[in-house]
Amino acid sequence: MIRTGKVDWVAHSILLLGVALFVLPVWLVFAGSTQDSADIARGDMSIVPNLSQLGIYSSVLTEAAPGAQPVWRMMMVSFGMALVIAFGKIFISIMSAYAVTFFRFPFKMLCFWTIFITLMLPVEVRIVPTFKVMAGFNLINTFTGLTVPLMASATATLLFRQTFLAIPDELVEAARTDGAGPLRFLKDILVPVSAANLAAMFVILFVYGWNQYMWPLLVATDPRLDTIVIGIVKMIGHEALTEWNRVMATAVLAMLPPVVVVVLMQRWFVKGLTEGDK
Amino acid sequence: MATLQLENLKKSFGTTHVLKGVDLSLASGEMLVIVGASGCGKSTLLRLVAGLETPTSGQIMVDGRDVAQLDPAQRDIAMVFQNYALYPHMTVFDNMAYGLRIRGLSREDIGKRVQDAANTLGLGALLKRTPRQLSGGQRQRVAMGRAIVREPKVFLFDEPLSNLDAALRVQMRAEIRRLQRRMRVTSLYVTHDQVEAMTLGDRLLVMHLGKPVQLATPMEVFEKPANTYVAGFIGAPSMNLMPAKLGHGGASAVLEDGHVITFADGRRPGQDGRKLTVGIRPEHLRPEPGGIEIFIDLVEPLGSETVVIGRMKNGELVSVKIPSAGSIPETMSVVIAPEHLHVFDGETGLRVEAV
Numbered sequence: 001m002i003r004t005g006k007v008d009w010v011a012h013s014i015l016l017l018g019v020a021l022f023v024l025p026v027w028l029v030f031a032g033s034t035q036d037s038a039d040i041a042r043g044d045m046s047i048v049p050n051l052s053q054l055g056i057y058s059s060v061l062t063e064a065a066p067g068a069q070p071v072w073r074m075m076m077v078s079f080g081m082a083l084v085i086a087f088g089k090i091f092i093s094i095m096s097a098y099a100v101t102f103f104r105f106p107f108k109m110l111c112f113w114t115i116f117i118t119l120m121l122p123v124e125v126r127i128v129p130t131f132k133v134m135a136g137f138n139l140i141n142t143f144t145g146l147t148v149p150l151m152a153s154a155t156a157t158l159l160f161r162q163t164f165l166a167i168p169d170e171l172v173e174a175a176r177t178d179g180a181g182p183l184r185f186l187k188d189i190l191v192p193v194s195a196a197n198l199a200a201m202f203v204i205l206f207v208y209g210w211n212q213y214m215w216p217l218l219v220a221t222d223p224r225l226d227t228i229v230i231g232i233v234k235m236i237g238h239e240a241l242t243e244w245n246r247v248m249a250t251a252v253l254a255m256l257p258p259v260v261v262v263v264l265m266q267r268w269f270v271k272g273l274t275e276g277d278k
Numbered sequence: 279m280a281t282l283q284l285e286n287l288k289k290s291f292g293t294t295h296v297l298k299g300v301d302l303s304l305a306s307g308e309m310l311v312i313v314g315a316s317g318c319g320k321s322t323l324l325r326l327v328a329g330l331e332t333p334t335s336g337q338i339m340v341d342g343r344d345v346a347q348l349d350p351a352q353r354d355i356a357m358v359f360q361n362y363a364l365y366p367h368m369t370v371f372d373n374m375a376y377g378l379r380i381r382g383l384s385r386e387d388i389g390k391r392v393q394d395a396a397n398t399l400g401l402g403a404l405l406k407r408t409p410r411q412l413s414g415g416q417r418q419r420v421a422m423g424r425a426i427v428r429e430p431k432v433f434l435f436d437e438p439l440s441n442l443d444a445a446l447r448v449q450m451r452a453e454i455r456r457l458q459r460r461m462r463v464t465s466l467y468v469t470h471d472q473v474e475a476m477t478l479g480d481r482l483l484v485m486h487l488g489k490p491v492q493l494a495t496p497m498e499v500f501e502k503p504a505n506t507y508v509a510g511f512i513g514a515p516s517m518n519l520m521p522a523k524l525g526h527g528g529a530s531a532v533l534e535d536g537h538v539i540t541f542a543d544g545r546r547p548g549q550d551g552r553k554l555t556v557g558i559r560p561e562h563l564r565p566e567p568g569g570i571e572i573f574i575d576l577v578e579p580l581g582s583e584t585v586v587i588g589r590m591k592n593g594e595l596v597s598v599k600i601p602s603a604g605s606i607p608e609t610m611s612v613v614i615a616p617e618h619l620h621v622f623d624g625e626t627g628l629r630v631e632a633v
Binding site: 192 | 328329330349350351352355356357359360361362363364365366367376377380381424
């Protein structure tokens with residue numbers, strides 16, 4: 001980092017502009033959530049929030065629209081889904097990366113490339129066959145059906161493989177002479193040493209899971225499995241009938257958990273993405 | 279304390295024969311230093327003993343028990359790695375205790391052993407730190423501590439000092455020697471540094487291209503190198519090696535420029551005119567008139583001594599070590615001290631002893 005005594009005005013204006021670009025839409029949603037739905041629909045929405053209307057948040061959280069779940073329920077579903085997807089992906093990816101990095105077995109490179117190729121087949125591409133498989137297992141409208149197909153992840157496998165490749169051979173050998181078997185090495189050495197990368201991966205995957213739309217829309221038609229993202233979309237009906245303030249309040253609530261996760265893990269996140277060798 | 283024996287140990291990677299049969303026997307408590315240039319197979323040898331590689335053939339016996347097929351942890355062997363290989367997320371204490379925990383020792387036993395090792399190595403105050411808070415020398419000590427706490431039968435050192443700066447290296451070298459003497463643990467020490475090789479070992483094994491070339495005490499290796507490779511490898515600056523022919527009656531060597539050097543220790547076998555290589559260390563060349571004429575290329579003052587590198591008439595390089603003096607002339611005449619002459623066969627490179 002270059003530090004000069006003077007404040008660099010050009011750099012700061014660019015940065016402030018960037019911040020505004022990100023913050024302004026969020027602010028508009030927040031301001032809109034506290035105003036009258038009809039005003040918003042007419043297009044005269046103030047950018048100053050009406051703080052006397054903050055009660056809308058508790059109303060949105062607990063009171064369900066007819067035929068829908070209250071927002072807190074949908075948030076629980078989303079939270080559960082994001083957590084299970086993030087941990088599931090991390091678990092599977094660590095295992096597969098561990099196998100292709102530290103072990104010699106027949107067709108190892110074939111395995112690796114097979115995993116690699118699935119990068120070209122995200123859920124959206126294989127949505128019909130995946131749905132068929134889930135239907136075959138009777139997993140439509142279940143939490144398992146909602147999460148499992150999103151777990152396998154070539155991206156995380158590749159990232160962990162890179163992390164593991166950077167671990168010096170001597171560390172593996174020292175652990176072997178200390179008597180650590182493969183599982184113990186994984187648990188005692190590899191996972192703690194890769195902790196920063198794990199945290200970074202968790203943040204990315206949590207947000208990924210939280211934002212899922214397409215797959216939950218298809219696989220779960222039962223309103224009890226509605227995620228918050230689905231819930232928002234369902235709230236937007238006919239233009240005149242949509243309660244825009246409630247939609248915006250829900251949107252604000254939907255943004256909070258990912259933000260909390262990112263903020264809490266920010267230090268680890270940056271460390272995991274920037275710290276090359278240890 | 280234990281003995282270590284290697285019998286016809288071989289290792290190939292595919293068609294590359296890295297070790298071409300090594301026999302070695304270490305007495306209990308002995309420290310043997312393996313020295314050689316990069317790629318001579320010395321590290322592979324160590325890794326085979328440690329169990330990190332599987333030998334292609336041959337036996338590794340610790341205290342008479344063949345361990346060649348055992349896991350590293352079951353061999354009662356501890357290894358100190360070149361880059362220390364400390365667990366970065368563990369404290370110094372945990373680094374040393376890890377292997378003991380896996381072996382299921384009681385908490386008190388572990389605490390006591392680690393504390394003892396830490397005291398021996400002067401690490402007592404650092405037990406709660408993590409490796410990244412330590413200096414290079416301290417990390418090196420922790421790596422040794424990790425080996426000591428296991429109370430192994432054999433210590434293996436894989437160039438443990440090469441990541442340290444020069445001053446620290448000298449200090450740690452002495453420490454390792456003292457420690458090994460005191461603990462009397464049979465040790466194999468691999469290095470490419472000949473000063474370490476000369477000072478640390480009870481015996482020295484020089485390796486070249488996957489084969490042992492000479493196994494003897496450091497002084498014997500220095501005074502009677504078994505062939506031209508060892509002669510050139512051990513000693514700094516390197517021994518001067520020059521082609522020569524056996525003189526009349528085997529009593530002298532005749533250099534290419536016609537200089538005759540009479541052997542001080544007796545005649546060598548062979549026909550007159552047998553091809554020889556004679557070697558003389560730089561410190562055994564005396565600047566004196568009437569000797570070999572050399573044209574000086576380079577002068578390297580070392581403080582108490584000066585190394586002069588020059589060329590003979592036929593273009594061959596010669597280095598001479600002389601006491602530091604004022605100015606060095608452009609040409610110089612040097613005389614070979616015949617009692618320090620080494621004689622090797624011109625074709626095989628093997629040492630030719632007097633008969």
